[in-house]
Amino acid sequence: MASKKNININLKIWRQKNGKAKGQLVDYKLDNVSTDSSFLEMLDQLNEQLVSQKQEPIAFDHDCREGICGMCSLYINGRAHGPDTGITTCQLHMRMFKDGDTIYVEPWRSRAFPIIKDLVVDRSSFDRIQQAGGFVSVNTSGRTIDANAIPVPKDDADKAFEAAACIGCGACVATCKNGSAMLFVGAKVSQYALLPQGKVEATQRVLNMVRQMDEEGFGNCTNTGACEIECPKGISLENIARMNREYLKASIK
Amino acid sequence: MKLDSKIPEGHISEKWTNHKNNLKLVAPNNRPKIDIIVVGTGLAGAAAAASLGEMGYNVKAFCFQDSPRRAHSIAAQGGINAAKNYQNDGDSTYRLFYDTIKGGDYRAREANVHRLAEVSGNIIDQCVAQGVPFAREYGGMLDNRSFGGTQVQRTFYAAGQTGQQLLLGAYSALSRQIGLGRVQMFNRHEMLDLVKVDGKARGIIARNLVTGEIERHSAHAVIIASGGYGNVYFLSTNAMGSNVTAAWKIHRQGALFANPCFVQIHPTCIPVHGTNQSKLTLMSESLRNSGRIWVPKKKEDAEAIRAGKLKPTQIAEEDRDYFLERRYPAFGNLVPRDVASRAAKERCDAGFGIEANDTNEGVYLDFSTEIQNKGKQAAYAAGNHNPSAEEITRLGKKWLEEKYGNLFTMYQKITDENPYETPMKIYPAVHYTMGGVWVDYNLQSTIPGCFVAGEANFSDHGANRLGASALMQGLADGYFVLPYTVSNYLADDIRTGKISTSSPEFDEAEKRVKDQINNFLSNNGSKSVDHFHKRLGLIMWNKVGMGRNAEGLKEAVSEIAALREEFYKEVYVPGSADELNPELEKALRVADFIELGQLMAMDALQRNESCGGHFREEYQDAEGETLRDDANFSFVGAWEYKGDDISKEELHKEELKYEFIKIAARNYK
Numbered sequence: 001m002a003s004k005k006n007i008n009i010n011l012k013i014w015r016q017k018n019g020k021a022k023g024q025l026v027d028y029k030l031d032n033v034s035t036d037s038s039f040l041e042m043l044d045q046l047n048e049q050l051v052s053q054k055q056e057p058i059a060f061d062h063d064c065r066e067g068i069c070g071m072c073s074l075y076i077n078g079r080a081h082g083p084d085t086g087i088t089t090c091q092l093h094m095r096m097f098k099d100g101d102t103i104y105v106e107p108w109r110s111r112a113f114p115i116i117k118d119l120v121v122d123r124s125s126f127d128r129i130q131q132a133g134g135f136v137s138v139n140t141s142g143r144t145i146d147a148n149a150i151p152v153p154k155d156d157a158d159k160a161f162e163a164a165a166c167i168g169c170g171a172c173v174a175t176c177k178n179g180s181a182m183l184f185v186g187a188k189v190s191q192y193a194l195l196p197q198g199k200v201e202a203t204q205r206v207l208n209m210v211r212q213m214d215e216e217g218f219g220n221c222t223n224t225g226a227c228e229i230e231c232p233k234g235i236s237l238e239n240i241a242r243m244n245r246e247y248l249k250a251s252i253k
Numbered sequence: 254m255k256l257d258s259k260i261p262e263g264h265i266s267e268k269w270t271n272h273k274n275n276l277k278l279v280a281p282n283n284r285p286k287i288d289i290i291v292v293g294t295g296l297a298g299a300a301a302a303a304s305l306g307e308m309g310y311n312v313k314a315f316c317f318q319d320s321p322r323r324a325h326s327i328a329a330q331g332g333i334n335a336a337k338n339y340q341n342d343g344d345s346t347y348r349l350f351y352d353t354i355k356g357g358d359y360r361a362r363e364a365n366v367h368r369l370a371e372v373s374g375n376i377i378d379q380c381v382a383q384g385v386p387f388a389r390e391y392g393g394m395l396d397n398r399s400f401g402g403t404q405v406q407r408t409f410y411a412a413g414q415t416g417q418q419l420l421l422g423a424y425s426a427l428s429r430q431i432g433l434g435r436v437q438m439f440n441r442h443e444m445l446d447l448v449k450v451d452g453k454a455r456g457i458i459a460r461n462l463v464t465g466e467i468e469r470h471s472a473h474a475v476i477i478a479s480g481g482y483g484n485v486y487f488l489s490t491n492a493m494g495s496n497v498t499a500a501w502k503i504h505r506q507g508a509l510f511a512n513p514c515f516v517q518i519h520p521t522c523i524p525v526h527g528t529n530q531s532k533l534t535l536m537s538e539s540l541r542n543s544g545r546i547w548v549p550k551k552k553e554d555a556e557a558i559r560a561g562k563l564k565p566t567q568i569a570e571e572d573r574d575y576f577l578e579r580r581y582p583a584f585g586n587l588v589p590r591d592v593a594s595r596a597a598k599e600r601c602d603a604g605f606g607i608e609a610n611d612t613n614e615g616v617y618l619d620f621s622t623e624i625q626n627k628g629k630q631a632a633y634a635a636g637n638h639n640p641s642a643e644e645i646t647r648l649g650k651k652w653l654e655e656k657y658g659n660l661f662t663m664y665q666k667i668t669d670e671n672p673y674e675t676p677m678k679i680y681p682a683v684h685y686t687m688g689g690v691w692v693d694y695n696l697q698s699t700i701p702g703c704f705v706a707g708e709a710n711f712s713d714h715g716a717n718r719l720g721a722s723a724l725m726q727g728l729a730d731g732y733f734v735l736p737y738t739v740s741n742y743l744a745d746d747i748r749t750g751k752i753s754t755s756s757p758e759f760d761e762a763e764k765r766v767k768d769q770i771n772n773f774l775s776n777n778g779s780k781s782v783d784h785f786h787k788r789l790g791l792i793m794w795n796k797v798g799m800g801r802n803a804e805g806l807k808e809a810v811s812e813i814a815a816l817r818e819e820f821y822k823e824v825y826v827p828g829s830a831d832e833l834n835p836e837l838e839k840a841l842r843v844a845d846f847i848e849l850g851q852l853m854a855m856d857a858l859q860r861n862e863s864c865g866g867h868f869r870e871e872y873q874d875a876e877g878e879t880l881r882d883d884a885n886f887s888f889v890g891a892w893e894y895k896g897d898d899i900s901k902e903e904l905h906k907e908e909l910k911y912e913f914i915k916i917a918a919r920n921y922k
Contacts, residue, residue: 017832018832018833034526034527034529036526036527036668036669037526037527037529037530038531038667040531041529041530041531042529044529044531044783045529048781048783051781051825051827051836052779052781054825054827055827056827056828057827057835057836059833059835061319062493063318063323063325063492063493063494064323064325064327064328064492064493065492065493065531065532065534066328066490066532066534066535066663067663068327068328068414068417069318069323069325069327069328069492070322070323071318071319071323084666086662087666091663091666091667093666093667093669095669116463116833117832117833120833122319123319123320124319124320124440126320127320127321127322127428127431127438127440130322130424130425130428131428131429131431131432132432133432134425134428135383135384135425135426135428135429136382136383136384136425137429138379138382138383138426139304139307140300140303140304140307140379140426140732140733140736141379142372142374142375142376142378142379142732142733143375143378144378144379144382145378145382146378147337147377147378147380147381147387147395148337148339148394148395151389151392151393151394152389152393153389153393154389154390154391154393157386157387157388157389157393158386158389160384160386161386161388161411161412161418164386164411164418164421165414165417167417168320168322191384191386192384195384195386197381197382197383197384198384
């Protein structure tokens with residue numbers, strides 16, 4: 001590809017045996033990293049090196065490696081998903097770094113995302129918020145009404161889609177100084193609030209999801225906007241505003 | 254063993270309706286007495302778990318990811334087919350059925366495919382009712398687009414993220430049932446064996462991937478919806494964790510594995526860049542609507558490009574070989590996937606590849622013609638009938654950006670090249686597996702009570718899957734087939750009572766799992782799991798890939814058998830059993846991939862014909878097209894496990910009968 005070259009890097013990576021153990025940054029040196037490699041391929045290369053030295057490799061979450069499953073995370077040099085915008089860590093490439101760089105790699109940091117091991121955290125709090133109300137209560141039948149029976153204005157459908165594009169990675173929470181999940185919850189509330197299918201349960205949905213969000217220990221939103229900047233899918237702050245309106249409406253009903 | 258596909262009697266359009274009318278039911282008050290296990294939470298698994306939970310059964314669902322929402326269905330880009338005929342272009346259930354059978358090169362089961370087409374419309378209704386934000390037109394109605402191998406617009410989509418939106422729809426239905434307590438969800442759990450009691454599937458052994466605990470779970474029926482096995486090639490468009498283990502374990506317990514050699518190699522993926530590459534990235538099939546595929550006509554030009562001495566934009570129009578347009582004038586760049594992939598390989602094998610990687614494997618996907626066409630149109634539409642060349646180029650690029658912006662950005666992030674200025678480099682990559690566990694019409698495997706859905710089964714796509722059909726099949730199986738057929742099976746279990754996990758059968762299955770784990774962790778090897786996985790991948794790609802021949806396949810069989818031995822002797826797995834241990838997880842998966850790889854080579858070797866994605870070099874016509882042999886190979890090849898020596902597996906044949914479709918040669922010229 002365009003830039004065929006290799007670099008040598010230094011890494012400081014968070015190692016932690018398990019949720020109860022104390023963790024620390026550990027130094028590693030890795031040579032001959034292709035700048036065409038993705039960041040996770042660089043970690044694969046480091047892990048191969050560790051295994052060949054009979055050391056335990058670094059645990060990190062990842063799956064699709066094309067920016068859509070939301071499983072990869074990582075705080076890289078103090079930024080969620082690293083020093084590039086509009087991407088997940090698996091889409092970050094080593095050409096963003098220079099020969100001789102020292103790179104800090106840490107897990108998501110938030111009370112509601114406890115560490116499981118090394119760079120792996122537990123994001124099941126997101127699942128529980130979804131279970132509290134992130135759905136339309138329709139049973140499987142395929143015999144509701146024809147899909148075209150209720151027209152949806154294109155603008156609403158597009159906005160609902162943009163909100164629904166959230167991949168649930170948790171970068172918004174990790175990057176927020178308050179550890180707030182309001183961008184995540186706001187996106188889900190918005191998707192349904194913008195569509196006629198979601199209107200019937202709108203009141204209960206927003207109340208239930210916000211209640212669960214608070215129970216999980218996420219912080220509150222103070223309109224800093226860091227979440228929007230680091231969101232790999234460009235989910236807009238508008239969704240938080242929409243959720244606040246929905247919540248207010250539901251609360252005074 | 255006699256394979257009984259249990260296809261209902263009657264006309265093809267009445268089979269499913271009649272069958273449903275005759276299936277046994279379980280009354281609502283009896284359902285809470287019955288447990289069902291679902292392994293995998295992609296479209297098929299999440300849809301099945303949600304639907305069965307709603308009905309009132311006790312469902313336990315398992316996924317190895319940290320959340321059911323991560324399943325790899327999420328990565329599907331293009332769309333989902335349904336015979337709604339909203340565009341009034343003559344679509345019908347029959348046409349979708351016909352296109353799918355033809356696209357599969359007449360190696361799929363008629364009755365299953367017709368059922369798929371019948372329920373396709375219900376899927377769209379269901380998803381819209383759930384709040385899936387499909388693309389819409391300005392009038393508020395659903396939008397459609399075309400895909401390869403069809404002449405109608407029946408594909409529903411949500412930008413380039415259709416799989417994501419459908420999976421999140423199914424995940425929301427599943428989440429609702431989890432919240433209501435009807436489905437118990439086990440994230441970060443991997444099924445490592447099936448438990449059979451009196452010949453019936455009665456539970457699984459699963460490993461909690463966080464604590465390492467080996468758990469016993471019992472049920473009256475087990476549904477496997479664990480996806481495809483493309484990662485047997487190491488490099489594929491699959492997610493890193495996608496694996497065959499659940500499907501392979503039931504195979505080892507007696508479920509036949511059908512047509513393992515039917516693999517889809519997708520033509521438009523970003524080429525391999527180096528030895529540390531972990532996966533390949535797809536560029537949506539929709540790009541072939543606007544891009545023209547070519548390589549240089551002269552070998553010296555290809556060599557100069559690879560050496561970096563020449564740029565593709567410097568090659569004159571008359572020195573470019575638009576090989577798909579040349580070979581297939583009627584369909585051009587929109588031939589089906591298998592045809593496009595083979596044509597690219599043919600050019601690269603002949604020395605015209607343009608990528609400067611180890612194998613020179615790459616061809617161009619060029620948007621410059623489209624930029625000119627669309628730019629001119631846009632200028633005219635704006636009232637400028639005498640646009641300058643710069644104006645045309647600017648408007649053309651703007652059009653491309655609106656249509657494919659996210660894909661172009663993704664390409665640029667990965668390759669560091671700007672596809673608006675220089676053609677994309679692409680090459681085929683392993684994408685989808687049509688083969689899978691053999692199932693009857695009820696989606697039940699040869700083990701009673703063990704059902705298989707979605708990509709994990711073999712049933713609907715024959716030897717080649719058409720674009721936008723995988724999402725359709727996953728949801729059809731999960732929402733609209735399994736709830737009926739699983740209930741029919743469970744109707745005999747209403748008096749069975751809870752299945753105990755304290756039985757010799759559970760003891761034995763648990764011991765198998767623990768022994769395998771202990772063997773890996775105590776092995777005195779020195780090579781990593783990936784070392785073996787990559788070697789397996791190379792054998793598979795070179796000898797069981799896009800072009801196959803008897804000699805190479807025989808070599809593959811023996812090389813993989815030898816690799817298996819070396820793997821068990823030489824692999825080193827660090828860490829312990831009672832913690833999060835990704836290397837151990839990989840070792841357990843690669844062990845199964847190696848066995849499957851050997852079976853794939855055996856299956857490709859016995860199939861002395863070329864059909865769909867299975868191209869045997871010995872069976873081609875003078876122009877290099879596939880030569881199918883309907884007289885001898887119109888069957889499903891289903892393999893029976895006969896012990897650790899895979900070469901002993903026994904082939905069973907299910908004859909394919911085409912009563913309602915006339916078999917013909919596929920012709921895209």
